[in-house]
Amino acid sequence: MAGRSQMYTGLGTPPEAAVVDKAIDRLKGAIGAEKVVTSMHGRAVRASCPAPFPLHIWEEHVPDIVVLPKTTEDVVAVVRIANELKIPIVPRAGASDLCDLVVPLKKGIVLDVKSMDQVIEIDEENMCVTVQPGVNMWKLNELLGPLGLIFPDDPAGYYNAAIGGRIGAGGWSLLGMGYGHIHENLISMEYVLPTGEVVWIGPGGGAKKIRKSSVGYRFKELFTNTSGTLGVCTQAVLELWPKAEVVAPAFFGFHSFPEAHHAADTLSKSGLRTLSGVFTFDERKVEFLRRDDEAWIPQPREIKAATGAVLYGTTAEVEGAKERMYQIFEHCGGMYLGNEISELDWASRHDRYHLAMHGRDQSGNVVLMSWHCEDAGLNSSEIVEVNRKWNAIAAKHLSLPENDGIFDCWGSFSYVNSPLKGRGDWLTEVDWGIAELELTPERWARWVDIKREISLVTLEHGGSISACHGGTRPGDVELAVREELKEGSYELMKKIKRLLDPNNIMNPNKYLLDEAYED
Amino acid sequence: MAELISKKDFYDDPIGKDGALSSEMEKDAYMVFACRHKFCREVCPVYLQTRDEAHTSYGFHTSLLAVARGLEKMENLQETFTHCLECGACAIKCPNTLFGGDFYRYETTTPELVRKVRRDDAAAGRRPTQWKAVEEYVAQHEGYVSDQEALVSRWADGLPLADTADTVLFVDYFTATQGTEVPTLLVKVLKALGVKVGLWKTPGVTVGEQLETDADGWWKNAQANADGFRKAKIKTVVVLNPHDYTLMIKEYPKKVDTSGYQVIFVTDYLADLLAKRGAGRLKPVDKAVSYHDPCTINKQCGLNKSPGRS
Numbered sequence: 001m002a003g004r005s006q007m008y009t010g011l012g013t014p015p016e017a018a019v020v021d022k023a024i025d026r027l028k029g030a031i032g033a034e035k036v037v038t039s040m041h042g043r044a045v046r047a048s049c050p051a052p053f054p055l056h057i058w059e060e061h062v063p064d065i066v067v068l069p070k071t072t073e074d075v076v077a078v079v080r081i082a083n084e085l086k087i088p089i090v091p092r093a094g095a096s097d098l099c100d101l102v103v104p105l106k107k108g109i110v111l112d113v114k115s116m117d118q119v120i121e122i123d124e125e126n127m128c129v130t131v132q133p134g135v136n137m138w139k140l141n142e143l144l145g146p147l148g149l150i151f152p153d154d155p156a157g158y159y160n161a162a163i164g165g166r167i168g169a170g171g172w173s174l175l176g177m178g179y180g181h182i183h184e185n186l187i188s189m190e191y192v193l194p195t196g197e198v199v200w201i202g203p204g205g206g207a208k209k210i211r212k213s214s215v216g217y218r219f220k221e222l223f224t225n226t227s228g229t230l231g232v233c234t235q236a237v238l239e240l241w242p243k244a245e246v247v248a249p250a251f252f253g254f255h256s257f258p259e260a261h262h263a264a265d266t267l268s269k270s271g272l273r274t275l276s277g278v279f280t281f282d283e284r285k286v287e288f289l290r291r292d293d294e295a296w297i298p299q300p301r302e303i304k305a306a307t308g309a310v311l312y313g314t315t316a317e318v319e320g321a322k323e324r325m326y327q328i329f330e331h332c333g334g335m336y337l338g339n340e341i342s343e344l345d346w347a348s349r350h351d352r353y354h355l356a357m358h359g360r361d362q363s364g365n366v367v368l369m370s371w372h373c374e375d376a377g378l379n380s381s382e383i384v385e386v387n388r389k390w391n392a393i394a395a396k397h398l399s400l401p402e403n404d405g406i407f408d409c410w411g412s413f414s415y416v417n418s419p420l421k422g423r424g425d426w427l428t429e430v431d432w433g434i435a436e437l438e439l440t441p442e443r444w445a446r447w448v449d450i451k452r453e454i455s456l457v458t459l460e461h462g463g464s465i466s467a468c469h470g471g472t473r474p475g476d477v478e479l480a481v482r483e484e485l486k487e488g489s490y491e492l493m494k495k496i497k498r499l500l501d502p503n504n505i506m507n508p509n510k511y512l513l514d515e516a517y518e519d
Numbered sequence: 520m521a522e523l524i525s526k527k528d529f530y531d532d533p534i535g536k537d538g539a540l541s542s543e544m545e546k547d548a549y550m551v552f553a554c555r556h557k558f559c560r561e562v563c564p565v566y567l568q569t570r571d572e573a574h575t576s577y578g579f580h581t582s583l584l585a586v587a588r589g590l591e592k593m594e595n596l597q598e599t600f601t602h603c604l605e606c607g608a609c610a611i612k613c614p615n616t617l618f619g620g621d622f623y624r625y626e627t628t629t630p631e632l633v634r635k636v637r638r639d640d641a642a643a644g645r646r647p648t649q650w651k652a653v654e655e656y657v658a659q660h661e662g663y664v665s666d667q668e669a670l671v672s673r674w675a676d677g678l679p680l681a682d683t684a685d686t687v688l689f690v691d692y693f694t695a696t697q698g699t700e701v702p703t704l705l706v707k708v709l710k711a712l713g714v715k716v717g718l719w720k721t722p723g724v725t726v727g728e729q730l731e732t733d734a735d736g737w738w739k740n741a742q743a744n745a746d747g748f749r750k751a752k753i754k755t756v757v758v759l760n761p762h763d764y765t766l767m768i769k770e771y772p773k774k775v776d777t778s779g780y781q782v783i784f785v786t787d788y789l790a791d792l793l794a795k796r797g798a799g800r801l802k803p804v805d806k807a808v809s810y811h812d813p814c815t816i817n818k819q820c821g822l823n824k825s826p827g828r829s
Contacts, residue, residue: 041582356553
């Protein structure tokens, strides 16, 4: 192995080269050489997730080894070797997360589960499907569609995310209002703990396909949303739903974001059971879309903000609900944007927002930038004021000459957040562009400060700094553990982490959990 | 035909023996890395088998970015770049293409990138494993060419093809030896429609493998083809192999004078004929028939309207 980079920034001590070499030999012997990747590019492509990445220190996040297990037994073997050699493991599934979940902080082994891609059983009678963690939702639904079924988890990364990552990140779904998010659609799962034991995790009880039990502890809550710090999901039993007969999206324009939010909030509380998603675009977002989006460029200038909603269900239900939905939007001052934009915008919801060419400097020139999504969970009452403050932060930082062409703000979306109902709270995000190719340590530090400023506003308004992506990124994580989780939660997290992962091998130092081992 | 965007001239500048990448190449690689949503993955036939994201469009672009950033060397990428089938499914699924292509006139062009890397590797003397097998394959096919007039005409023995015509069929040695059903049926259909065409009897090699391994030789063949069409006053060249067609319309214009004749894919040619002349003496068939264009016509040439018409 090559010598260690001297640039490592002190997040912890990565394994020594001799330990890595030993691990490679052991892993090849245990799971087969063909499942062990040591090439630099094979490791470098697995260093990042879609969140802004510090390209200037890429090498520091390149794992030492990548393993490609196919079975639970492979995963157990890797975990046991890692424990013995005390080398970190970073689980990686689709790697579509936006919270650095799969970014190695201490190098070590990336455990890439994409080869665990088997659909083990489709149980139509009991409406559930059993899969390995590398299965992608789009591909799963290709199998389920002809049976009249769907697995409704619908994140922005629908085409590439995988079940294991969705569970590890506690992912959020665009259809969560109607169908629930991943947590509501996970019945039970097989899980490899950091010490290599295999356990079955369910909603109490050990029955794999039972949704509600009063036996034992409810570990499902604990083991979803762990950011890979408490083990690896190796099999999951998931909910199936009848495929909707009708999908009816509608987009309405408004004169301002407060008007748009009022309409969206009113609709979300209307009691329409087929309402599966409600969302808004603020003024800055609409202006951003006018930069290059052929659907939005021709919209009248009086359209400053927008609201959309989508109904999923039977024809009988949706036809009646559609009428009511239109009435509510129109009553709230909405201007219907037309069938074409409604249907096509909804159809392209997964993959339209991530072009590097979206970026602009203050003169309007294209600058290649990566997308950053700073999301928050907020109560409805706080949305408008938080949006105002976030826009003020953007205006302040973008006016500084040193940030021109380095950062850009791409406006805000908000979505109903509450699973299986529309009431109460929203996922609201502000999107930024970051010129990663131009990053320096100083610029990266400025970026982290901006993120921290945005998250502080969320906390001031009683929100969570992430409804969707997790609180593990620089700029978020300190606020997450010192502020949001300060009333005992973080202390409990540390105790659980140390109890289950005595050697601190599972995705070490996510959530600053190295602190669990300090005494 | 759909307008071709993303003519990335900088792909023609070889990556040198030192493996240094130009700033354009770095930005091109970054455009896909920046997305990192990897919609290219589950559509890739190679990835569906290997489940290794290094074998995808994201993997290729990120690996090249790693070279540009000094983390990796070109000679270590050969194994990864060996896997691509150049089908182009990744490129049309890429958000850069889907949502930025029309507006910015810039899209992801993974098959072209893969060809470029393979070509540059060969020119720089970087040899992947199984290289000898590739050389043997190319040599075998070049051998065909030495006797090509007889070889590429044999399938047409007894068929009513004109000795001279404004329109000629370009049937490469591959189609002429391993895919003769299409040209044979085509000639019969043309006869039923009362259309006379000729056969281009000296089709210079257009095979992509040669472009990747012997670019000079490939361009020499391209020049000979184009010069030959003009000299014979050919107006229309009907191409039967979709790979030939793709390279003739996407690569030839970069270095070869393509004036004086038009190149048309066989499906478009037939569709035009039927639209202008009707079905003639063709017998109707009372069956449901589906037709599937070759993937490159859609994914790499932008011809996506049924039946293979722009």
